[in-house]
Amino acid sequence: MATFNVQVTIENKPGISDPEGETILNDLVLRGKYDSVSKIKSAKMLRFTIEENSKESAQLKVQEICDDVRIFNPLVSKVTIDVFDA
Amino acid sequence: MKVGVVVFPGSNCDRDMFHVLTDVFHLDAQYYWHDKGLPENIDAVILPGGFSYGDRLRAGVIAAHSPVIKDVQKMSEKGIPILGVCNGFQILVESGLLPGVLLKNDSLNFMCEWTDLIVENNQTPFTNQFELNQKIPIPIANGEGKYFADDETLKSLQKNNQIVFRYSDVVNGSSNRIAGVCNEDGNVVGMMPHPERAVESEINPIDNKPSSLIFESLLEQMGVKN
Numbered sequence: 001m002a003t004f005n006v007q008v009t010i011e012n013k014p015g016i017s018d019p020e021g022e023t024i025l026n027d028l029v030l031r032g033k034y035d036s037v038s039k040i041k042s043a044k045m046l047r048f049t050i051e052e053n054s055k056e057s058a059q060l061k062v063q064e065i066c067d068d069v070r071i072f073n074p075l076v077s078k079v080t081i082d083v084f085d086a
Numbered sequence: 087m088k089v090g091v092v093v094f095p096g097s098n099c100d101r102d103m104f105h106v107l108t109d110v111f112h113l114d115a116q117y118y119w120h121d122k123g124l125p126e127n128i129d130a131v132i133l134p135g136g137f138s139y140g141d142r143l144r145a146g147v148i149a150a151h152s153p154v155i156k157d158v159q160k161m162s163e164k165g166i167p168i169l170g171v172c173n174g175f176q177i178l179v180e181s182g183l184l185p186g187v188l189l190k191n192d193s194l195n196f197m198c199e200w201t202d203l204i205v206e207n208n209q210t211p212f213t214n215q216f217e218l219n220q221k222i223p224i225p226i227a228n229g230e231g232k233y234f235a236d237d238e239t240l241k242s243l244q245k246n247n248q249i250v251f252r253y254s255d256v257v258n259g260s261s262n263r264i265a266g267v268c269n270e271d272g273n274v275v276g277m278m279p280h281p282e283r284a285v286e287s288e289i290n291p292i293d294n295k296p297s298s299l300i301f302e303s304l305l306e307q308m309g310v311k312n
Contacts, residue, residue, distance in 0.1 A: 016234070019192055020194060023194065069151060070180065071143070076187055
């Protein structure tokens with residue numbers, strides 16, 4: 001068994017409005033000189049510390065948890081799961 | 087005739103709801119803490135507003151996993167009237183008892199203001215005393231009150247007459263201005279505005295009678311003469 005840090009990023013699916021990201025883009029970043037930025041999406045990040053046999057099993061276990069206890073609402077959100085050695 | 091008011095950690099409209107049920111409409115109401123079951127002899131269940139679990143992760147999702155929700159689910163299947171107000175509505179959608187989801191208001195602000203609702207379905211246990219299209223002046227108080235459902239769900243809500251209330255104006259970006267929906271059987275109703283804050287003339291500067299009809303509908307449904 002090894003310890004892994006698993007980063008879960010929850011963000012709105014494409015097509016679901018993200019007024020927070022839009023406000024950060026339009027009223028903060030683009031207000032200055034950073035006009036090369038075309039999009040900002042806000043998201044929520046959770047970092048799990050988990051004991052598992054492998055990176056793959058850590059990824060699968062966290063995905064299972066996300067689906068089982070509705071860490072994200074699949075109607076409007078998606079999760080991205082990234083595993084790192086602790 | 088007993089009405090259960092379910093209390094979660096962070097509920098804050100439970101006492102207002104209890105007061106309205108008991109002092110205004112003379113019903114036998116009882117609080118039920120979320121980690122205990124509901125007794126069999128309950129005739130209606132209300133999930134009040136508030137900030138269960140401090141809205142952590144997202145409004146309603148943690149409370150939707152509370153032990154009491156399994157009993158609420160069973161009661162919904164038996165056809166018992168169930169009303170979720172504000173955070174109660176959020177809990178009902180997160181637990182799958184009602185379709186759709188509540189997202190952050192378009193303004194990203196916590197909105198606390200009077201709105202006008204339009205009654206779209208007067209066949210539910212909480213709307214049977216209304217005329218169709220009747221207007222209800224009623225306050226909202228939420229940060230995540232924008233109702234969202236995908237196009238397919240919106241079509242089926244319309245087809246099955248599951249849209250119970252709409253805002254008369256665009257308030258927060260809700261799909262089709264939806265403010266309240268019911269399940270397919272019509273016995274589970276969720277709404278973002280707060281009827282318990284609108285039924286007494288002392289605290290309703292506009293007109294308290296329409297909001298009162300929500301509770302009078304429940305009395306009618308339960309066969310109680312007030």
